[in-house]
Amino acid sequence: MAKKKNNQARKDVKEVKKVSKKVHEETEEKKDIEIHNYMDEETEEKNETYDVTPLEDAFEEIESDIEAQDKKFDKTEAKLEKIEEKIADKLDDIEEILESDDTDESEITKEDKDEIINDIKENKEKRKKRYRLKKSALVLLGIIIIILIGIFAGVSFYKYVNSAPYLLEKKGYTEKEVNRIIKDKNLTLMLLEMDYNEYILDIIDAKYYLSKNLDKYLEYKEKNKDLSVDEVVAIINVHADKEWYNHTISTDTTKDYLILVNKVYYLEEDFEAPNIVNMSVRYAFSGRQIRQDVYSNFIDMAVDAKKEGLTLVANSTFRTYATQEKTYNYYKTNKGSAYADSYAARPGHSEHQTGLAIDISTLNSTSENFEDTPEFNWLIDNAYKYGFILRYPENKEHLTGFDYESWHYRFVGLDVAKKIHEENITFDEYYAYYIEGDK
Ligand SMILES: [Zn+2]
Numbered sequence: 001m002a003k004k005k006n007n008q009a010r011k012d013v014k015e016v017k018k019v020s021k022k023v024h025e026e027t028e029e030k031k032d033i034e035i036h037n038y039m040d041e042e043t044e045e046k047n048e049t050y051d052v053t054p055l056e057d058a059f060e061e062i063e064s065d066i067e068a069q070d071k072k073f074d075k076t077e078a079k080l081e082k083i084e085e086k087i088a089d090k091l092d093d094i095e096e097i098l099e100s101d102d103t104d105e106s107e108i109t110k111e112d113k114d115e116i117i118n119d120i121k122e123n124k125e126k127r128k129k130r131y132r133l134k135k136s137a138l139v140l141l142g143i144i145i146i147i148l149i150g151i152f153a154g155v156s157f158y159k160y161v162n163s164a165p166y167l168l169e170k171k172g173y174t175e176k177e178v179n180r181i182i183k184d185k186n187l188t189l190m191l192l193e194m195d196y197n198e199y200i201l202d203i204i205d206a207k208y209y210l211s212k213n214l215d216k217y218l219e220y221k222e223k224n225k226d227l228s229v230d231e232v233v234a235i236i237n238v239h240a241d242k243e244w245y246n247h248t249i250s251t252d253t254t255k256d257y258l259i260l261v262n263k264v265y266y267l268e269e270d271f272e273a274p275n276i277v278n279m280s281v282r283y284a285f286s287g288r289q290i291r292q293d294v295y296s297n298f299i300d301m302a303v304d305a306k307k308e309g310l311t312l313v314a315n316s317t318f319r320t321y322a323t324q325e326k327t328y329n330y331y332k333t334n335k336g337s338a339y340a341d342s343y344a345a346r347p348g349h350s351e352h353q354t355g356l357a358i359d360i361s362t363l364n365s366t367s368e369n370f371e372d373t374p375e376f377n378w379l380i381d382n383a384y385k386y387g388f389i390l391r392y393p394e395n396k397e398h399l400t401g402f403d404y405e406s407w408h409y410r411f412v413g414l415d416v417a418k419k420i421h422e423e424n425i426t427f428d429e430y431y432a433y434y435i436e437g438d439k
Helices: 002-051 055-161 164-171 175-181 185-193 200-204 211-223 229-237 253-258 292-307 321-335 337-343 374-386 414-423 427-436
Strands: 276-278 289-291 313-316 357-361 388-392 405-411
Touching: 055 164, 164 175, 164 185, 175 185, 175 200, 185 211, 200 211, 200 229, 211 229, 229 427, 253 427, 276 292, 289 292, 292 374, 292 388, 292 405, 321 337, 374 388, 374 405, 374 414, 388 414, 414 427
Parallel strands: none
Antiparallel strands: 276 289, 313 357, 357 405, 388 405
């Protein structure tokens, strides 16, 4: 406060000095002007009195004028001196005031010093406390943030290490494989449950893959590494991984044209094929019988083949359970089980019992040389158009359970025959994948 006051006073002094200087300057200026005026007047008067003859009078007049002017100057000077003195006095007063202000200030400081110091100390303490409080609050906040970040990071990490991609990669699948796996939720869940397997993705991508058989595929592939994945899938699908006749299933006879009968699926002894009719000797050897609807399709096929000069004759057709039993037992009794099994199906396991199968020959051929006839070639290309398929193809013995039979045709209906022909699969494979499926 006092300092401010002093500053103001100093400012005032400056101002007063300024004013006095100005007044002084103005006074000096005024003096100059008056002197000049006088000189000018004198000159003019001189010029005017050039023509005055009595010069003495003139000089006297001039002298008295000068005297008067001198008196005037003296008066002005005295006035100025007085003003300057007053200014000096005022300056002294101001300076005194300034000095006395300083004295007051020091007195106030002394009186209130302790109080002020105490106040300052208290403030300091308060500020310190507040600062400490603030500091603790900040530290606490920081800790909370760190804990939250930790929790978040922990949860994220926990989530990540428990995430499918991480776990799958940890199991050994490549990034590319993982990307392919996680697109399929069920596959992901399944693979997470399993140990790493180098074949599994190829198996799952196999055309006739059935998820119900996955364990069996993997096990079989492990034991038969030289087999292709497609081959493994086919073998497992048709139960060909087991010894024939060792694992048998009573077949579903409601499937009608699509009844599966082989060395796994069998017909019960009391099964009766529907609509069995006698065949004309025009299309079959004497005394042959077949299902009515199969017969009509066979006739259509035989008629069309005939147009191309080919003769299709039904050789072996419908057989009863009893007939099959008799045939099989004949071989078994005379040549043993192994021989019997290679030549005839066991009773209940022959397709001929369904009334859907026909062994085809020509008038002049036997089963053994049927493959060499033009009728054989024509059937390979055309039989499916009439709903028939070559039931025991070459190189598929391990899937059908039967040796290659170039003459044995099976009726499955037009649509299925076409599909089997196009996909070049056996009926056993078709049945496993398209009829039973993943059930
Ligand atoms: Zn046959």
